Amino acid sequence: MKIELEFNLRSILRWALGLLLVWASLGKLANLQEFYGTLSGYALPLPGALLRVTAVILPWLELVCGLLLVSNCWTRAALSWTAVLFSVFALATGQAWMRGLHISCGCLDLRLVGISDGSAAALFIDSLGFALVRAIALGAVAVSLLTHQKKAGAGS
Amino acid sequence: MRNPVTGGTAREMLVILVTTGALGYAFNALSPLGVRGYAMAPASGYSNETVAASAEPAPAAAIDPRYKNDTVQVEVLQGARPAPPAAAPSPGTPMGWDEIKPLLAAGKLVLVDARTTSDYEAGHIPGAESLPFADMEQSIAAFQARHPKPQMIAVYCASTTCRVSSAEAAILAQRYGYTDVHEMPGGFAEYRLAEPAGAEAGKGAK
Numbered sequence: 001m002k003i004e005l006e007f008n009l010r011s012i013l014r015w016a017l018g019l020l021l022v023w024a025s026l027g028k029l030a031n032l033q034e035f036y037g038t039l040s041g042y043a044l045p046l047p048g049a050l051l052r053v054t055a056v057i058l059p060w061l062e063l064v065c066g067l068l069l070v071s072n073c074w075t076r077a078a079l080s081w082t083a084v085l086f087s088v089f090a091l092a093t094g095q096a097w098m099r100g101l102h103i104s105c106g107c108l109d110l111r112l113v114g115i116s117d118g119s120a121a122a123l124f125i126d127s128l129g130f131a132l133v134r135a136i137a138l139g140a141v142a143v144s145l146l147t148h149q150k151k152a153g154a155g156s
Numbered sequence: 157m158r159n160p161v162t163g164g165t166a167r168e169m170l171v172i173l174v175t176t177g178a179l180g181y182a183f184n185a186l187s188p189l190g191v192r193g194y195a196m197a198p199a200s201g202y203s204n205e206t207v208a209a210s211a212e213p214a215p216a217a218a219i220d221p222r223y224k225n226d227t228v229q230v231e232v233l234q235g236a237r238p239a240p241p242a243a244a245p246s247p248g249t250p251m252g253w254d255e256i257k258p259l260l261a262a263g264k265l266v267l268v269d270a271r272t273t274s275d276y277e278a279g280h281i282p283g284a285e286s287l288p289f290a291d292m293e294q295s296i297a298a299f300q301a302r303h304p305k306p307q308m309i310a311v312y313c314a315s316t317t318c319r320v321s322s323a324e325a326a327i328l329a330q331r332y333g334y335t336d337v338h339e340m341p342g343g344f345a346e347y348r349l350a351e352p353a354g355a356e357a358g359k360g361a362k
Contacts, residue, residue, distance in 0.1 A: 031189045037289060037320040043330070055191050056184045060176040068172070077168030104322065104341060123341065 010148065013141055014069050017082060020138070021066030027109025028059035035059065038106030042096050061085065079146040086139030093135060097128040105131035251338045253350045256310050266303055268311045270324040271344070281312070281347045289313075289320035296332060308336040315345035 028035040036055040044051070061081060068078035093105055104126040115122050124130055184190040259265035260283050267284040269276050276286040287295055303309070309328060313321040325339045340346065 032184060032187060032191050033189050036191045037323045040323040043326055052191050057177050057180040060180040064172055064176050074168045076165045077172055080169055
């Protein structure tokens with residue numbers, strides 16, 4: 001019974017991570033220019049060419065990883081990339097937050113879930129502080145699922 | 157000895173990266189809202205670094221005509237944006253419409269619309285100036301001539317879900333030296349919520 005419950009919880013977390021990544025990717029893919037503008041707003045000490053490559057590839061990496069997690073296919077690889085992604089998100093939002101940049105995180109298109117622009121909920125969800133906490137928590141979930149996957153793989 | 161589990165995962169990760177890279181570049185090439193900068197070949201004689209270093213608009217003939225009215229100016233601006241010096245000013249605290257409204261009415265603040273020209277023409281906050289993020293390189297000289305650097309500026313775009321206002325505010329402060337730049341995070345959506353009648357009156361007017 002306990003094993004079944006753990007299995008179900010892990011499946012739910014994997015699904016949640018996957019759907020969140022798919023959601024995050026759709027808003028970025030709808031307007032890559034805007035996403036590029038978002039990345040520029042982070043004022044990262046990176047060359048423009050690298051920012052452009054990131055703007056082009058990252059949404060697809062999110063989408064493919066999300067779909068793989070939902071379909072439970074290549075799960076270890078998808079979880080590994082997910083952990084990398086959330087680590088990078090945490091670093092990017094963390095540095096922006098510590099530098100006091102006044103930018104929205106640009107992580108999720110809230111209109112897709114019916115949260116209106118300018119609402120208190122939208123401002124909170126898109127804030128850097130909440131984005132940082134969210135990235136750390138979701139990264140921890142990905143690492144936890146990955147660790148279990150590796151254990152299960154080694155044990156089989 | 158090679159771990160088959162780790163080795164398989166690494167291979168799958170590589171396949172995912174290559175696949176997403178291919179999908180990303182194909183989609184970007186086809187998308188009308190794609191990022192265009194990387195498509196410009198340095199051999200054309202038009203390089204981001206050269207143009208930005210001279211701080212002059214690129215000669216029209218050197219710009220790929222496909223991107224003449226597209227995002228090329230953003231790429232020029234962003235592609236060569238130097239790391240901001242330590243002393244460079246950064247955007248100030250975000251401002252809401254309730255703070256901006258009296259300052260705008262008193263002529264103490266310049267409100268900048270960072271959206272595209274067509275969005276601006278379709279409807280904007282009355283009194284706002286259009287300085288599209290995508291055309292900053294072209295429009296900034298005239299803007300600088302009109303407004304000295306101590307001028308208080310607030311930048312907005314469509315809503316909290318667009319990000320060009322924060323990027324434009326950062327560029328105005330860090331690259332062009334404006335010392336009192338703010339973002340209006342709620343953007344045009346916040347204004348429309350606060351002043352539904354005003355939004356209608358603002359249509360088509362500058």
